Amino acid sequence: MKTTSDNSGDVRLSGISKTYGSFTAVHPLELTVPEGSFFALLGASGCGKTTTLRMIAGLEEPTTGTVRLGDQDVTHLPPYKRPVNTVFQSYALFPHLDIFENVAFGLRRRGIKSVKKQVEDMLELVQLGEQARKKPHQLSGGQQQRVAVARALINHPKVLLLDEPLGALDLKLRRQMQLELKRIQTEVGITFIHVTHDQEEAMTMADTVAVMNGGRVEQLGSPADLYENPQSTFVANFLGTSNLIEAEVDTKNGDDIVLRAGGGKLVLPEARCSAPTTAGGKVLVGIRPEKISLTHADDAGEIPEGRNRLTGKIADASFIGVSTQYVVDSPVCDELAVYVQNVERDGRLVPGADVVLHWSPAHTFGLDAAQSLLAGTVGSAGTEEEVAA
Amino acid sequence: MPFVTWLKRHLVVIAGLLTLAYLLLPNVIVTVFSFNKPKGRFNYEWQRFSTDAWKDPCGVADMCGSLSLSLQIAVWATVGATILGTMISFALVRYRFRARGAVNSLIFLPMAMPEVVMAASLLTLFLNMGAQLGFWTILIAHIMFCLSFVVTAVKARVMSMDPRLEEAARDLYAGPVQTFLRVTLPIAAPGIAAGALLSFALSFDDFIITNFNAGSTVTFPMFVWGSAQRGTPVQINVIGTAMFLIAVLFVLTSMVVSNRRNKQKA
Structure with missing residues (x-):
């Protein structure tokens, strides 16, 4: 079932944009999705990710730019002439046809007569062989989702587009289907482009994630790269949680930048800073909550040298099983989030206790201070409630 | 008292049957009178059973x-x-x-x-x-x-x-x-x-x-x-009855067909 690798499954978007009247849904965009990869477009609703997907499918005509599949320019081809298939949000299964006919639809439209064997094999792949003669409404949400995938995959498209395919499923089923989709993708080796607003879903499944915001790609990279080294406050806040501390550039020391925050000094590797760093300029220092260690103020002397440190007072602690989540107020920044694994719990770390927060400079990242601190957080413009889930 | 209890329990069914009778009675009358052999020109009084009109529906x-x-x-x-x-x-x-x-x-x-x-x-x-x-x-x-x-x-x-x-x-x-x-x-x-x-x-x-x-x-x-x-003429009743029967047959057939189809699917 593996397709030959002649780059014919590469998707190249160049200068592609979409405007509706005076509203720009997608700003001119350059994007290359290599053949055989699992690519995710991640962003809140209204960020242009679905519009981008629909332009690849041919369901929207781009205002400018071109869409290329391998060597073929498909910008002006109607959807039924593109070697691309889509798994729609809420599946869009044909209610008047049974499961077999739903899956056979694409083959029949291309004039293929003997579809029985292929359809049965495909239903086997998604473990629905028994349900072939049922109507879509007789299946559960997860089964319908698998029919939608089978109906698209049976055509051996060069690219499979998935538009929020798991949005309608409950949490447990969603986890299961994420693994299932990943398994299918590995098995068939087709390029998958997956649109989602769920950062966890994107990180679990995709090799490469493009984070979109306001019709633009904010950052593109592997899930680990995006998480460990975000280059904008939007990415830092949208993917997981970040503590962002305003600081001032003091001096440069080899490959490191020394910053001043409140009275203390923080060290940031220059390679991990995406902002201009002139002496005296402002920079946002970012650190993920699980990278921070908490030590009671009485034991401050035991903290090794060379670590970034801040003092503070525990404002709140919530025990959630595997870890304890602390909120710490520090003179330089209120409400720092700290996640501590429940390995050896220090009984003194209760609300009101004075603590020292410390972490390795290698985990620190630097962002341009000219951005909103709240971009990408829940409740700020352009994001939706579900992001918190 | 047992009668009152029985009535309470079956009130919905009784009301349903009465409504159905109300709806269907005119059709029953039309059908019954299609087998009448009226004395004069008007087919409003029951005389005696006859299939004359059914044998010659276009006789008028x-x-x-x-x-x-x-x-x-x-x-x-x-x-x-x-x-x-x-x-x-x-x-x-x-x-x-x-x-x-x-x-x-x-x-x-x-x-x-x-x-x-x-x-x-x-x-x-x-x-x-x-x-x-x-x-x-x-x-x-x-x-x-x-x-x-x-x-x-x-x-x-x-x-x-x-x-x-x-x-x-x-x-x-x-x-x-x-x-x-x-x-x-x-x-x-x-x-x-x-x-x-x-x-x-x-x-x-x-x-x-x-x-x-x-x-x-x-x-x-x-x-x-x-x-x-x-x-x-009695033939009017014949046509009326025939139309009614065709309609009922139509509904029944479609019900049987869809029932059978559902059974096959399940």
Whole structure:
């Protein structure tokens, strides 16, 4: 079932944009999705990710730019002439046809007569062989989702587009289907482009994630790269949680930048800073909550040298099983989030206790201070409630 | 006391049966009297059992001619109204055009207008145009008043249709024509069928509008009305009973078919 690798499954978007009247849904965009990869477009609703997907499918005509599949320019081809298939949000299964006919639809439209064997094999792949003669409404949400995938995959498209395919499923089923989709993708080796607003879903499944915001790609990279080294406050806040501390550039020391925050000094590797760093300029220092260690103020002397440190007072602690989540107020920044694994719990770390927060400079990242601190957080413009889930 | 308890328990069933009897009694009377052998010209009093009328349903002069005319008009009115009404429904749901809101409400005017008024104004219109009253004027009138019913039935169906289904079809290699034939039309079909059935029934038994615009042409309802003045032949009951039986048979067949289909699926 593996397709030959002649780059014919590469998707190249160049200068592609979409405007509706005076509203720009997608700003001119350059994007290359290599053949055989699992690519995710991640962003809140209204960020242009679905519009981008629909332009690849041919369901929207781009205002400018071109869409290329391998060597073929498909910008002006109607959807039924593109070697691309889509798994729609809420599946869009044909209610008047049974499961077999739903899956056979694409083959029949291309004039293929003997579809029985292929359809049965495909239903086997998604473990629905028994349900072939049922109507879509007789299946559960997860089964319908698998029919939608089978109906698209049976055509051996060069690219499979998935538009929020798991949005309608409950949490447990969603986890299961994420693994299932990943398994299918590995098995068939087709390029998958997956649109989602769920950062966890994107990180679990995709090799490469493009984070979109306001019709633009904010950052593109592997899930680990995006998480460990975000280059904008939007990415830092949208993917997981970040503590962002305003600081001032003091001096440069080899490959490191020394910053001043409140009275203390923080060290940031220059390679991990995406902002201009002139002496005296402002920079946002970012650190993920699980990278921070908490030590009671009485034991401050035991903290090794060379670590970034801040003092503070525990404002709140919530025990959630595997870890304890602390909120710490520090003179330089209120409400720092700290996640501590429940390995050896220090009984003194209760609300009101004075603590020292410390972490390795290698985990620190630097962002341009000219951005909103709240971009990408829940409740700020352009994001939706579900992001918190 | 046991009677009161029994009554309480079965009240819903009793009420249901009574309502059903209320609905069906006229049909039963029509059927029973189709086997009557009346003394005079009027078939209003039971005399004795006879199958004479059933053996010779067209025995009354002109009756079967008017029946066939009514059936023809009903068929053509159904075809015309269904095609036009379906296209109007799609236009109203799918496209944004000027005066769309006005068209949306105007289309229902024939349903709301008293039939006598519409009949009279249609006659005025036809006379002013110098049209010859007859088959064509009846047909035009019938298509006109059936249209709003078709639009009502089809529009509801088209509105509840997920536009993604058609996108999915296009995505799966169906061109515009294939998409319409394989997806749009089958999904809208129940609405279209409902509109068509309604049109047929409305056209077949329409009297008021037809009577105004028929000229010297006589449809079946007009024939029944006309003969009721001079005497009612038993054959009218025969035709009535036959129509009722055909309708019941139609419903039963479709129920059996869909039942069997569901059983196969399960």
